[in-house]
Amino acid sequence: MKETIATIPLMNAFHADDECPFCYLEREAEQHAISFILGSAYMEDDIRAKTDATGFCRHHFKMMYDYGNRLGNALILSTHLKKLNQELDDELAHFTPGKSSFIKRMKHTDVSSGNAPKTPLGAWIAAKTTDCYVCDHFHQIYGRYLDTFFDLYKKNEEFRALFEKSRGFCLPHFGDLIEAAEDKLTDDEKKEFYPKAFSMIQDNLDRLQKEVSWFVEKNDYRNKDKDWGTSADSIQRGMQKCAGGYPADEVFKAKL
Numbered sequence: 541m542k543e544t545i546a547t548i549p550l551m552n553a554f555h556a557d558d559e560c561p562f563c564y565l566e567r568e569a570e571q572h573a574i575s576f577i578l579g580s581a582y583m584e585d586d587i588r589a590k591t592d593a594t595g596f597c598r599h600h601f602k603m604m605y606d607y608g609n610r611l612g613n614a615l616i617l618s619t620h621l622k623k624l625n626q627e628l629d630d631e632l633a634h635f636t637p638g639k640s641s642f643i644k645r646m647k648h649t650d651v652s653s654g655n656a657p658k659t660p661l662g663a664w665i666a667a668k669t670t671d672c673y674v675c676d677h678f679h680q681i682y683g684r685y686l687d688t689f690f691d692l693y694k695k696n697e698e699f700r701a702l703f704e705k706s707r708g709f710c711l712p713h714f715g716d717l718i719e720a721a722e723d724k725l726t727d728d729e730k731k732e733f734y735p736k737a738f739s740m741i742q743d744n745l746d747r748l749q750k751e752v753s754w755f756v757e758k759n760d761y762r763n764k765d766k767d768w769g770t771s772a773d774s775i776q777r778g779m780q781k782c783a784g785g786y787p788a789d790e791v792f793k794a795k796l
Contacts (some may be wrong), residue, residue, distance in 0.1 A: 546684070546688050547688055547692060549565060549568070549685070550565070550685055550688050550689060550692070551699070551702075552564075553565050554699075554702045554703065554706055555702070557706075557707065558707065559707050559708075559709075559710065559744075559748075559777050559780050559781050560707075560708070560709045560710035560713050560714075560780060560781070560784065561706065561709070562682075562685065562709060562710070562713035562716070562717075563709075563710055563713065563780060563784050563785060563786065565678075565682075565685055566678050566682070566784070566785075567785075567786060567789075569677060569678040569681060569682075570600065570603070570674050570677070570678060571792055572677075573673070573674045573677040573678070574600070574603050574604060574607050574674060574792065575607075575794070577591065577604075577612075577616070577673065577674075578604060578607055578608070578609045578612045578613070578616075578794065582612045582615055582616050583615075588615075588616070588619055590673060591616055591619075591620060591673050592619050592620045592622075592623045593623065594671045594672065594673045594676060595620055595624070595668060595671055595672065595673070596672045596673055596674060597669075597670060597671075597672035597674075597675055598669075600672055600673075600674040600675065603674070603792060604616075606791045606792065606793060607792060607793055607794055608793055608794040609794060624668065627664070627668075631660065631661050631664050632661070634660070635659070635660070635661050637659075638658060638659060682716075686716065686717065686720040686724075687720075687724070689717070689720075690720065690721065690724040690725065693733070694725075694729065704736060704740075706740070707744050708740040708741050708743075708744040709740075709741070710780055710781050710782070710783065710784040710785075711741075711781065711782055711783070711784070712783065712784045713784060714737070714741050717737065718734075718737065721733055721734070721737075744781070745781060748774060748777060748778045748781050749778075751769070751770055751771045751774035751777075751778070752771065752774045752775065752778050754768075754769060754771040754774075755768075755771040755772070755774050755775065758771060773788070775788075776788035
C-alpha cells in the first residue's frame with residue numbers, strides 16, 4: 541500500500557499493536573502540542589493570543605507543569621490570567637441574579653455534569669474551565685483521522701486486514717468511530733462494518749476481563765508458581781480500554 545502524509549500516522553498507530561490506535565494518535569498529538577508551546581512558540585504573538593483566549597484544561601495544565609520550562613509556563617500564565625481577569629471583570633459587572641422560588645430553594649443542588657449553567661456567568665466559567673489549546677489541537681486533526689480510517693477501510697484491503705487483526709479501541713474512541721460510521725458508510729457498508737466492530741469490542745473487552753481476573757488469581761499464594769501470561773500489565777491496559785489514555789505512562793518531560 542502506498543502511504544501518504546494523511547495515512548502514515550494512522551498506519552503507524554495500527555502497527556503499534558496498541559489497545560486503541562486513536563489513543564496512540566491522541567498521545568502523540570498532545571505531546572507534540574506541549575513540546576511546541578513550551579519550546580519557543582510561547583514567544584510568538586499569534587500563539588500567545590490563542591493560549592490567552594483558550595487556556596488549558598486541568599489535565600494539560602498538569603502536563604505543562606510536569607514538562608518543565610517554568611519560565612515558559614509563567615509567561616503563558618501571566619498573559620492568560622490578564623485576559624481572564626479582564627473577561628471576569630466584565631462578566632461580574634453585567635451579572636444579574638435570576639428569579640428564585642420556594643420550590644427551587646427546597647430542591648437538593650444538582651451538580652451533574654450534564655446540567656446546563658443557569659447564568660451567563662456560569663456559562664462563561666464552564667467554557668473557561670473546559671476550553672483547552674492542547675485539546676483543540678487534537679480535535680482539529682481527530683476528525684481527519686476518522687475520515688482517513690473509513691477511506692482506507694473502504695478502499696484498501698491491506699488496511700482492512702490490519703484493522704480486523706487489531707486489539708480494537710478504547711470505549712470512548714469506539715463510540716466516536718461508530719458515530720462517524722453513521723455518516724461515512726452506506727447502508728450496505730454498515731451491514732458489514734458494524735458486526736465486525738461490535739465483535740471486536742466485545743472480544744477485546746472479554747480478553748481484558750480475563751487478563752485482569754488472572755492478575756487477581758495470580759496473587760493467590762496457590763498460583764504463585766504459575767505463569768503471569770499477559771496479565772502483568774493488564775491493569776493499565778484495562779483502564780485504557782474503559783476510559784482511554786495511558787495511566788501507566790511516565791511523566792512527559794522536556795528533553796535536556
